[in-house]
Amino acid sequence: MIRSRLACVFVPLFPLAARLRSEPDLKGEAVVVVEGNGNAARVLTASRKARLSGIEAGMTLPQARALLPRLAARGRDAESERAAQEALLEIADGFSPRVEDGGDGVVYLDIEGIPALSKVRARDVAPATLLPVIPRSPRRGIPSLPAEDATPPAQGLPSSGSLAIARDDGGEGSERRLGCDLIAAVEKAGLPARAGIASSKLAARVAAGLPDSPRVVPPQEEAQFLAPLPLSRLCPEIEIAATLERWGIRSIGDFARLPPGEVESRLGTLGRQFHAAARGVDPRPLEPRLPALALSEGMDLEWPLVALEPFLFVGNAALERLARRLEALGLAGRRLELTLKLDPDGCDTRAISLPAPTRDVKTLRTLVRLELEARPPGAPVVGFVFAAHPDKPRRAQLSLFGPPALSPDRLATTIARLASLLGADRVSSPRAADGHRPERFAAAGFEPPAPPELARAPRAGRGLLAVRVLRPPVEVEVMTSPRPLPVTGEDRGEGAFPLRLLSIQSAPGTDPAISGAVRVAAGPWSMEEGWWSGTPAARDYWDVELSEGGLYRIYRDRAGGAWFADGVYD
Amino acid sequence: MGASRALDLERFLEARGLAKKPGGDLLSGLGARLCRASELPSPASGRAVRPTAIRPLDRLLSGGLPEGSLVELSGRRSSGRFSLGLAALAAATFAGQAAALVDLGDHFDPQAAEAAGADLRCLLWARPRRVREALAASEMLIAAGFSLVVADLGLAPRARFLPDAVWMRLARAAQAQGASLLLSTPWRSSGIAADAVVSAGARPVWRGGGAAPRLLAGLDLRLTLEKFGRVTPRRAESMSLSVPEAVGSQLSAFSQEKPSKSALVRLMADS
Numbered sequence: 049m050i051r052s053r054l055a056c057v058f059v060p061l062f063p064l065a066a067r068l069r070s071e072p073d074l075k076g077e078a079v080v081v082v083e084g085n086g087n088a089a090r091v092l093t094a095s096r097k098a099r100l101s102g103i104e105a106g107m108t109l110p111q112a113r114a115l116l117p118r119l120a121a122r123g124r125d126a127e128s129e130r131a132a133q134e135a136l137l138e139i140a141d142g143f144s145p146r147v148e149d150g151g152d153g154v155v156y157l158d159i160e161g162i163p164a165l166s167k168v169r170a171r172d173v174a175p176a177t178l179l180p181v182i183p184r185s186p187r188r189g190i191p192s193l194p195a196e197d198a199t200p201p202a203q204g205l206p207s208s209g210s211l212a213i214a215r216d217d218g219g220e221g222s223e224r225r226l227g228c229d230l231i232a233a234v235e236k237a238g239l240p241a242r243a244g245i246a247s248s249k250l251a252a253r254v255a256a257g258l259p260d261s262p263r264v265v266p267p268q269e270e271a272q273f274l275a276p277l278p279l280s281r282l283c284p285e286i287e288i289a290a291t292l293e294r295w296g297i298r299s300i301g302d303f304a305r306l307p308p309g310e311v312e313s314r315l316g317t318l319g320r321q322f323h324a325a326a327r328g329v330d331p332r333p334l335e336p337r338l339p340a341l342a343l344s345e346g347m348d349l350e351w352p353l354v355a356l357e358p359f360l361f362v363g364n365a366a367l368e369r370l371a372r373r374l375e376a377l378g379l380a381g382r383r384l385e386l387t388l389k390l391d392p393d394g395c396d397t398r399a400i401s402l403p404a405p406t407r408d409v410k411t412l413r414t415l416v417r418l419e420l421e422a423r424p425p426g427a428p429v430v431g432f433v434f435a436a437h438p439d440k441p442r443r444a445q446l447s448l449f450g451p452p453a454l455s456p457d458r459l460a461t462t463i464a465r466l467a468s469l470l471g472a473d474r475v476s477s478p479r480a481a482d483g484h485r486p487e488r489f490a491a492a493g494f495e496p497p498a499p500p501e502l503a504r505a506p507r508a509g510r511g512l513l514a515v516r517v518l519r520p521p522v523e524v525e526v527m528t529s530p531r532p533l534p535v536t537g538e539d540r541g542e543g544a545f546p547l548r549l550l551s552i553q554s555a556p557g558t559d560p561a562i563s564g565a566v567r568v569a570a571g572p573w574s575m576e577e578g579w580w581s582g583t584p585a586a587r588d589y590w591d592v593e594l595s596e597g598g599l600y601r602i603y604r605d606r607a608g609g610a611w612f613a614d615g616v617y618d
Numbered sequence: 619m620g621a622s623r624a625l626d627l628e629r630f631l632e633a634r635g636l637a638k639k640p641g642g643d644l645l646s647g648l649g650a651r652l653c654r655a656s657e658l659p660s661p662a663s664g665r666a667v668r669p670t671a672i673r674p675l676d677r678l679l680s681g682g683l684p685e686g687s688l689v690e691l692s693g694r695r696s697s698g699r700f701s702l703g704l705a706a707l708a709a710a711t712f713a714g715q716a717a718a719l720v721d722l723g724d725h726f727d728p729q730a731a732e733a734a735g736a737d738l739r740c741l742l743w744a745r746p747r748r749v750r751e752a753l754a755a756s757e758m759l760i761a762a763g764f765s766l767v768v769a770d771l772g773l774a775p776r777a778r779f780l781p782d783a784v785w786m787r788l789a790r791a792a793q794a795q796g797a798s799l800l801l802s803t804p805w806r807s808s809g810i811a812a813d814a815v816v817s818a819g820a821r822p823v824w825r826g827g828g829a830a831p832r833l834l835a836g837l838d839l840r841l842t843l844e845k846f847g848r849v850t851p852r853r854a855e856s857m858s859l860s861v862p863e864a865v866g867s868q869l870s871a872f873s874q875e876k877p878s879k880s881a882l883v884r885l886m887a888d889s
Contacts, residue, residue, distance in 0.1 A: 454716050454763050462762035466744055466755055474745040478728035478738050489728050494742045500714040507712060509671035512734050513836050513859035514701040516725035516773070560695075560773040568824055570832040591834040593822050599696040599834070616725075616773065617822075617837065617861075618700035 055157045055245045056252035062153030064093040066132035069238040079120045146336040227262025248330035270328030275301025345370045346433030352391040353429045371407040380405035380441035389431035396425045404456035405439040411461045418468040484577045521612035527551045564594030671709035674855035678843045683798040688789040690801045690808045693818035698839045703768045708736040710766040718742040718759040722752040723772030760791045770802040785811035815845040836860040
């Protein structure tokens with residue numbers, strides 16, 4: 049049987065740790081990471097100082113602020129977490145070639161036979177014979193090393209990790225030293241970490257979650273290690289946890305002692321799997337992530353090329369080779385990098401991001417052509433290298449009864465051509481944005497969902513009148529009544545007063561031109577937004593119908609008093 | 619004299635043997651037959667249609683936008699054509715089809731489109747600055763396989779005269795891909811290339827006045843089918859568009875039909 053040993057590195061309170069890695073000034077402060085907006089935001093994780101003040105996960109932000117008014121609150125930052133996870137994986141890659149991404153601050157490493165472990169063992173073997181045998185804890189099955197943190201080892205003697213080696217315990221000491229090295233490396237990257245080493249992923253993960261870290265579980269002793277721990281360490285389903293609570297079962301060992309058949313008959317398949325986990329049985333293998341591949345093809349030219357067509361002719365062959373290699377791997381290019389060697393020296397590197405992974409040579413060649421046409425290199429080309437960053441290809445599933453899906457390759461080419469024609473920021477998929485300013489919008493990359501399997505019947509239109517938004521708003525001159533009408537009814541707010549609008553005229557040369565006498569006007573309606581920000585908006589809106597027939601939405605900027613038209617009802 | 623009057627006069631003379639088509643005898647001897655273009659089957663007829671979910675427009679176009687055709691919707695400012703374009707996009711994206719909006723003038727409001735029922739994930743938004751860019755973008759999007767492309771040429775595009783070949787090219791691209799191209803223009807532009815031309819005119823509807831606050835309620839639209847295939851039917855439909863924010867907009871949204879009792883009860887409960 050092949051013996052495998054796995055290490056698990058775990059970053060506790062990962063969202064907070066990732067945030068503090070991005071904002072180190074907040075370390076030592078009372079900080080919470082919240083999820084949600086406004087008063088509905090809930091505390092996800094809290095720093096130690098905040099927890100000491102009574103703040104717990106799940107509280108709303110106002111509740112937390114009531115306990116600690118000077119609490120620093122930060123929203124969950126997906127980008128910080130992604131970067132922290134990436135850093136964690138890079139560190140793990142430095143220790144082992146087989147690393148699994150466990151997500152959210154968890155990384156598994158296969159440490160069997162890795163050079164770092166061998167080095168530690170070799171370093172520790174020499175003084176082994178001089179040292180006494182350390183009694184093993186009968187319950188947990190791990191060496192008792194209480195003095196490690198309290199008293200440093202004597203000069204000339206190995207550390208406590210070496211003590212385990214001294215009694216020939218199968219390498220637990222060296223594994224512990226490896227765990228210390230892992231923790232030190234992760235902490236150097238700005239993240240707090242714990243480590244656990246065991247023969248299964250489950251035991252390693254549980255060991256990493258314990259406070260005294262690193263924790264080493266000797267081989268074949270997973271069940272003994274897990275037995276005294278509370279059941280919550282295995283994170284059971286809520287229903288199963290409630291059932292076991294009623295049965296009076298508190299620890300993992302209590303649960304593991306139940307007959308497996310009886311457990312399955314009462315708790316079902318999920319209960320059987322959970323019971324196996326309690327007995328330390330975890331059949332899940334390590335699933336190492338694929339290293340970031342970059343396939344490259346290129347050539348040095350015998351003569352400098354100054355025109356685009358000859359370059360594309362020779363470049364096409366390289367792209368075809370690249371596409372064949374990608375096809376052999378079952379992958380497609382998500383990003384294409386082009387490096388041009390220039391005459392007499394220097395190089396020009398550019399990256400082409402593809403909206404969808406593709407290995408279609410025609411698409412790639414078109415994108416290269418568009419890129420080089422948009423930004424030609426400044427000198428003759430004497431060599432080139434295409435590097436493709438692969439990804440899994442996106443497949444278009446044809447539907448018998450639903451609407452047809454777009455071809456990912458054609459879509460990628462079209463979006464790239466549109467970006468070249470209009471500008472990358474002018475081709476997108478729109479998204480609704482929060483706020484009240486009519487001109488607001490958000491944009492995202494166009495990645496349409498898979499079409500429905502069955503064609504949906506169209507629903508009746510809602511018959512809503514839309515507004516053409518004028519971006520930017522058109523400044524207009526508005527003639528108003530010289531005598532404001534008396535205010536009647538309820539107070540309409542500061543700065544809002546009834547006006548009689550007579551005519552509107554935009555400045556000559558503006559697009560669109562707006563001019564005419566006001567036939568009907570309705571308003572004002574106040575809009576205030578962003579008073580807390582550097583770009584506040586305080587406007588009074590009117591709907592006006594002009595004599596030329598247009599129906600406009602205009603506003604008066606309260607700050608400057610200027611008038612603008614920001615929409616046409618159409 | 620309008621075209622229809624001229625045709626009527628020609629038929630009248632032919633029926634009485636007072637007028638003959640030049641070359642008619644020569645060709646009829648070979649078994650051929652001369653006929654008018656208007657008598658040929660319409661290219662748009664018999665094609666599958668893509669409903670816009672705006673019933674008056676669908677009725678005018680015999681069910682919706684014909685697939686593989688160019689439909690021009692023309693109208694001056696505040697004629698409601700922008701709302702109709704959004705409604706067509708909402709209907710297509712709700713059905714799970716990928717649609718594209720070529721928005722010359724950058725007038726699109728995602729919030730309004732979402733309120734109209736559009737699935738924004740299925741919508742590609744291109745914002746050209748010039749008419750030529752808009753037309754090129756439209757052709758690319760049709761070629762990419764988008765089932766519906768709405769090309770909105772804005773309020774008053776600053777473009778010189780565009781030859782018919784430009785529009786013919788767009789119409790051919792739409793025909794080849796089976797796509798529907800809805801061209802929204804401030805005045806008739808596409809010449810003979812469009813399979814259908816609908817003109818829109820509108821009148822604002824205000825509510826209130828006097829002591830009551832005045833509110834914009836919406837637009838009353840009149841859609842006229844100027845051309846369908848090779849005929850000029852001159853059929854017209856009326857409809858209403860409601861301002862979403864206006865009180866009672868839900869009631870106006872039912873203006874195509876008599877509001878149901880449940881809708882009225884819901885409206886009263888909401889207000």
